[in-house]
Amino acid sequence: MEFSLGFGKQSVKFQIDQKNLMGVLEANKVSVDSMDGEEVERALKNPIGLPRLKDIVKEGEKIVIITSDITRPMPSKIVLPLLLEELYEAHISNEDIKIVFALGSHRKHSEEEKRYLVGDEIYEKIECIDSDVEDCTHIGITSAGTPVDIFRPVVDADRRICLGNIEYHYFAGYSGGAKAIMPGVSTREAIQANHSMMVRKDAKAGTLDENSLRRDIDEVAKMLSIDFIVNVVLDEKKNIMKAVAGHHIEAHREGCKFLDQLYKIEMDHPADIVIVSPGGFPKDINVYQAQKALDNAQHAVRDGGIIILVASCKEGLGEHTFERWMTTAKSPDEMIVNIQKKFELGGHKAAAIAMVHQRARIFLISDLEDGFVRRIFLEPYGNIEEALTNAYCVLGEDAKVLIMPYGGSTLPVVKNS
Structure with a gap:
């Protein structure tokens, strides 16, 4: 049987014998009444826990809209025009609106990338800026000890509107909601303090109120209103x-419930081999981003199995501290020991990959050079068929294969695990 997976801005095809195919992990079937712009318009006219936006903001107020950077699939250019209509109905002028891209610890955008994210018309009439970790205001400290240091233009605004897409996050539970503020427009030190809680057992994908790290994120909104x-x-x-x-909690939680209906998928037993793609660009732009799909895949593979990660990673590793951890460690186990001794933002993703190594071998199909892939403790292959052939040699010709075409989105849950 032939299959196709996203790879960068293209796709790759491969064959699997029917006897080996365990299945394809795809979204559950959920019917909806509206989609895309029509659905956004419906949501704006029927807000959860708050009045309509046009009835909240006042003429003359300074408005900041925080949206995702280019590493996220958030369709800002669809949402923003409809959001702006609400603001215009309240007589807010373009001069009083600022769009901030929440970079977190990611690289800055080029002007072309900013234009791409919001569209030509909005880029030409509204100021669009990247968040800056060097230009932040200290507001306080959360009960968990996280410093709340937020990008100054966000703090100085009269109103803060947060945009984002909701998907599973391997230690924050879910993306979206207050995550646009923490870590979106926070300092590296603040992000590091929050993310250091990732080593706790309650910090995992698909968890919210019981997740201490997520509670810390949401607490920030008590100090700086969303x-x-x-x-x-x-x-x-x-x-x-x-x-x-x-409302940043009530609306977000409703979105998380829908995500579970769509993407939380129960399995009777784990697979011997999991072939996983983040889904193509931008989710496989670098190893730092592709790690999320790898982390979800580990929930679907048996101990001692093999994960075949199909990710372009055209921009390399993607973050300088992550790169240092991945290229200087003597072994994956060393990264786990080091993150437990001293948490470092960027190193946390290296340690997360190392934890997957404890469960399964990781084969990588990418645009990276083979020597470099081996240097970061992954096993390079030129194509999926080649990787599968070797996986069968290791695990047996009857090994069962599960395909995850959108690994960053789907969360496998093995029953009674």
Whole structure:
């Protein structure tokens, strides 16, 4: 049987014998009444836990809209025009609006990338800026000890509107909601303090109120108010299936419930081999981003199995501290020991990959050079068939294969595990 997986901005095809195919982990079938712009418009007119945005903001107020950077699939250019209509109905002028790209610890954008994210018309009439970890205001400290240091233009605004897409996050539980503020527009030190809680057992994908790290993120909004959110859930082709708007907790949680209906998938037993793709660009832009799909895949593979990660990673590793950890460690185990001794932002993703190594071997099909792939403790292959052939040699010709075409989105849950 022939299959196709996203790889960068293209796709790769491969064959699997029917006797080996355990299945394809795809989204659950969920019917919706509206999609894309129509769905966003519905959400804006029916906010959860708050009045409509046009009834919240006042003429003359300074508005900041925080949205995702280029490493996220958030369709800002669809959501922003509809959001702006609400602001214009309240007589907010373009001069009083600022769009901030939440970089977190990621690299800055080029001007072309900013234009791409919001579209030509909005880019020409509204100021669009990257968050800057060097230009932050200290607000306080959370009960968990995380410093709340936020990008100054966000703090100085009269109103803060957060945009984002909701998907599973391997230690924050879910993306979206207050995550646009922490870590989105926070300092590296603040992000590091929050993310250091990833080593706790309650910090895992698909958890919220019981997740201490997520509670720390949400607590930030008690110190710096979030006036409105618009979050979306995307299907495998990046179409908007669900939009939620309104209160940063109530609306976000409703979006998370829909995500579970769509992407939390129960399995009777784990697979011997999992072939996983983040879904193509931008989720496989670098190893730092592709790690999320790898982390979800580990929930579907048996102990001692093999994960075949199909990710372009055209921009390399993607973050300088992550790169240092991945290229200087003597072994994956060393990274786990080091992160337990002293947490370092960037190193946390290296340690997360090392933890997957404890469960399964990791084969990588990418645009990276073979020597470099081996240097970061992954096993390089030129194509999926070649990787599968070797996996069968290791695990047996009857090994069962599970395919995860959108590994960053789907969360496998093995029953009674």
